[in-house]
Amino acid sequence: MQRFETLTGLVVPLDRLNVDTDAIIPKQFLKAIGRTGFGANLFDNWRYLDSGEPGQAGLRTPNPDFVLNKPRYQGASILLARGNFGCGSSREHAPWALLEYGIRVIIAPSFADIFYNNSLKNGLLPVTLPDAAVDELFCATDATVGYTVTVDLQNQRVLNGARVIGEFAINAFRKDCLLNGLDDIGWTLQYEADIRAYEARRQKVTPWLFTQVRGNNE
Amino acid sequence: MAQTLYDKLWESHVVRELPDGTCLLYIDRQLVHEVTSPQAFAGLRAAGRGLWRADANLAVADHNVPTKDRALGITDPTSRLQIETLDQNCRDFAVSLFAMNDIRQGIVHVVGPEQGATLPGMTIVCGDSHTSTHGAFGALAHGIGTSEVEQVLATQCLLQKKAKAMRVRLEGAAPAGVGAKDMALAVIGVLGTAGGTGYTIEFAGSAVTDLSMEGRMTLCNMAIEAGARAGLVAVDETTIHYLKGRPFAPSEALWERASTAWRALKSDPDASFAKEITIDVSGLTPQVTYGTSPEMVVSIEGRVPDPAQEADPARRTALAAALAYMGLTPGTAMTDIPIDVVFIGSCTNARLEDLQAAARFLRGKKIAPNIRRALVVPGSGLVKHAAEALGLDRIFKEAGFEWREPGCSMCLAMNADRLESGERCASTSNRNFEGRQGQGGRTHLVSPEMAAAAAVAGHFVDIRRPF
Numbered sequence: 201m202q203r204f205e206t207l208t209g210l211v212v213p214l215d216r217l218n219v220d221t222d223a224i225i226p227k228q229f230l231k232a233i234g235r236t237g238f239g240a241n242l243f244d245n246w247r248y249l250d251s252g253e254p255g256q257a258g259l260r261t262p263n264p265d266f267v268l269n270k271p272r273y274q275g276a277s278i279l280l281a282r283g284n285f286g287c288g289s290s291r292e293h294a295p296w297a298l299l300e301y302g303i304r305v306i307i308a309p310s311f312a313d314i315f316y317n318n319s320l321k322n323g324l325l326p327v328t329l330p331d332a333a334v335d336e337l338f339c340a341t342d343a344t345v346g347y348t349v350t351v352d353l354q355n356q357r358v359l360n361g362a363r364v365i366g367e368f369a370i371n372a373f374r375k376d377c378l379l380n381g382l383d384d385i386g387w388t389l390q391y392e393a394d395i396r397a398y399e400a401r402r403q404k405v406t407p408w409l410f411t412q413v414r415g416n417n418e
Numbered sequence: 419m420a421q422t423l424y425d426k427l428w429e430s431h432v433v434r435e436l437p438d439g440t441c442l443l444y445i446d447r448q449l450v451h452e453v454t455s456p457q458a459f460a461g462l463r464a465a466g467r468g469l470w471r472a473d474a475n476l477a478v479a480d481h482n483v484p485t486k487d488r489a490l491g492i493t494d495p496t497s498r499l500q501i502e503t504l505d506q507n508c509r510d511f512a513v514s515l516f517a518m519n520d521i522r523q524g525i526v527h528v529v530g531p532e533q534g535a536t537l538p539g540m541t542i543v544c545g546d547s548h549t550s551t552h553g554a555f556g557a558l559a560h561g562i563g564t565s566e567v568e569q570v571l572a573t574q575c576l577l578q579k580k581a582k583a584m585r586v587r588l589e590g591a592a593p594a595g596v597g598a599k600d601m602a603l604a605v606i607g608v609l610g611t612a613g614g615t616g617y618t619i620e621f622a623g624s625a626v627t628d629l630s631m632e633g634r635m636t637l638c639n640m641a642i643e644a645g646a647r648a649g650l651v652a653v654d655e656t657t658i659h660y661l662k663g664r665p666f667a668p669s670e671a672l673w674e675r676a677s678t679a680w681r682a683l684k685s686d687p688d689a690s691f692a693k694e695i696t697i698d699v700s701g702l703t704p705q706v707t708y709g710t711s712p713e714m715v716v717s718i719e720g721r722v723p724d725p726a727q728e729a730d731p732a733r734r735t736a737l738a739a740a741l742a743y744m745g746l747t748p749g750t751a752m753t754d755i756p757i758d759v760v761f762i763g764s765c766t767n768a769r770l771e772d773l774q775a776a777a778r779f780l781r782g783k784k785i786a787p788n789i790r791r792a793l794v795v796p797g798s799g800l801v802k803h804a805a806e807a808l809g810l811d812r813i814f815k816e817a818g819f820e821w822r823e824p825g826c827s828m829c830l831a832m833n834a835d836r837l838e839s840g841e842r843c844a845s846t847s848n849r850n851f852e853g854r855q856g857q858g859g860r861t862h863l864v865s866p867e868m869a870a871a872a873a874v875a876g877h878f879v880d881i882r883r884p885f
Contacts, residue, residue: 215735216735216736216739217732217733217735217736218611218612218711218736220711220849220851222830222849222851222852222853222854223851223852223853226853226857227830227831227832227854228832230453230481230832231453231482231494231496231497231499231500231832232496233456233457233460233499233500233503234456234457234460235457235460245852245853245857251839251857251858254496282732283612283732284611284612284615284645287611287612287645288547288849288851289546289547289830289849290454290545290546290547290549290561290562290563291453291454291563292454292457292545292563292564292565295563310612310615311615312612312615312645313581313615313616313645313647314547314560314561314562314563314642314647317562317563317566318563318564318565318566321563321565321566322565371438371440371579372438372440373436373438373440373577374440384565384566384569384577385465385467385568385569385572385573387577388442388569388572388573388575388577389572389573391433391434391442391575394433394434394442395433395442395444395470395573395574395575398433398444399444399471399574402444406539406676406679407672408537408667408668408669408672408675408676409446409537409539409540410473411666411668411669412473412514413473413475413476413514413533413535413666414514415476415477415478415508415513415514415515415516415517415520415522416515416516416517416519416520416522417505417508417509417514417515417517
């Protein structure tokens with residue numbers, strides 16, 4: 201996982217409630233078996249005028265009215281969004297697509313749980329700010345071309361220059377993982393003995409939970 | 419201290435707790451499908467890791483599988499590669515798989531319970547948000563992303579913080595023509611699509627205990643559409659009766675012990691919940707969505723709402739955008755909306771009881787001339803087989819429906835079953851998001867009965883009245 205400490209970047213505003221993961225990356229692009237190649241199809245239905253299928257990179261007609269296509273927001277690394285961002289399907293392709301496009305931070309008043317969790321595991325930082333702070337940022341990104349903010353994970357703050365726009369909460373464990381680029385599996389395996397001991401206990405109490413399931417491939 | 423069902427399930431699976439409350443939570447069962455698993459297996463290979471407990475996993479391809487002409491194989495090369503990759507990964511890592519030619523193949527959330535691979539008291543995960551379905555059995559079940567799929571394969575654990583507990587009480591007797599799907603949509607209408615975020619929802623009340631396991635699964639399936647990762651229903655005799663004799667349910671020798679333990683899987687009478695709501699379902703009407711979020715739902719007696727009447731500016735914008743996408747005019751009666759396509763299927767409503775409910779409205783009838791396509795996609799090969807034994811396939815086919823092979827199909831249109839741009843669909847699935855059933859497609863979520871009746875009438879109808 202990519203480490204995250206501090207980022208100063210251009211902010212692109214996406215002024216819609218309940219942006220779902222089907223909108224972030226439509227299903228026809230979920231057939232890939234790798235983790236890459238999703239960035240070109242981020243927000244595909246909104247970003248292009250023609251309908252998209254896998255393998256058409258470079259052949260599409262961009263929708264000039266969609267905010268990500270506006271020249272003033274090119275190179276943005278911070279996405280500003282509305283409430284319940286990332287609702288719907290659990291597809292981790294959504295954070296993969298955002299990251300590959302170049303987004304490292306999403307600022308919104310609220311996030312859907314699964315998306316929030318998936319983002320943290322990929323070094324994409326979801327920042328929850330109060331509605332008033334988000335409204336202020338929407339006004340600022342509209343009023344000022346090239347508006348940037350700094351997201352400081354260590355101090356859990358969002359700043360414009362030296363001015364603090366808002367502070368955000370983050371689980372201490374997740375923060376530590378992000379700051380150090382730590383992988384959950386490696387971390388978990390240090391408790392191998394605890395997991396074995398748990399299994400041994402449970403096997404005595406609820407042996408039916410350890411029944412082998414069998415398919416037709418054996 | 420009095421505990422909720424969620425407390426009990428959580429506590430019995432904590433392997434280790436960190437000072438900040440993050441827990442290493444043991445996972446009893448992982449269900450695996452072709453779309454969200456390839457990168458997880460690739461990650462294991464790259465790190466040289468094996469599976470912690472191969473026998474805790476059960477795999478089945480469902481999202482991409484064709485629902486007709488299976489003898490021809492999978493023609494879409496990208497879909498084929500994904501399914502072949504699942505087959506190969508299951509071989510390499512010794513994971514049990516129900517391949518496409520197995521009668522047990524189907525939608526992962528239909529297959530798990532049907533096989534008894536879903537049991538009360540389990541923690542169950544799958545790289546699919548509708549894993550909440552399995553909570554109907556008093557199991558703690560939720561969707562995860564691919565990184566977590568990999569973690570569970572490698573460690574049989576997840577790192578999680580406990581959610582808050584919410585109880586939704588559905589009280590009273592649901593009127594005829596009103597079922598679990600209407601209850602689910604009504605709950606989402608009340609809570610909103612983010613109302614359950616951060617919560618595990620326990621569904622309780624007399625209307626829930628009155629439901630069959632199929633109905634409870636429909637209800638828990640849609641907990642995620644209210645933002646809750648997990649839905650729960652306490653174990654009772656209905657649960658235990660459903661599981662008896664299922665292939666992976668406890669053997670005779672363990673049955674008494676297991677079922678006795680399961681009967682304790684309910685919230686203590688004085689347990690407290692962070693949030694509690696009660697809905698009287700005795701006055702509930704059949705529900706239909708009109709917008710692009712499941713919370714945009716009204717009674718069949720209602721009308722398309724007017725954005726001008728919405729006070730909150732962000733919601734007004736969202737509603738106007740939704741109606742523009744849906745091609746609907748404010749004030750239109752829901753019963754005046756004509757439809758083009760009918761889809762009966764998905765992990766929400768593709769079980770035998772759902773197909774029976776739809777068939778009751780189709781016996782001896784034909785679909786309306788304006789219906790371009792009407793599909794029934796059973797939830798599994800076993801559901802299909804059972805429906806055929808009852809003659810339901812003939813009822814559907816004689817009415818003008820296509821009778822397909824099991825899979826996710828037009829719920830998310832990853833295979834060839836999809837809406838064309840502008841087509842309007844009465845769908846028994848769970849999401850009416852923009853483009854969900856095909857780019858430009860317009861989805862209205864309804865119960866199986868409502869979908870069948872709409873197919874006959876050519877537009878939505880109130881199934882409580884003759885039509």
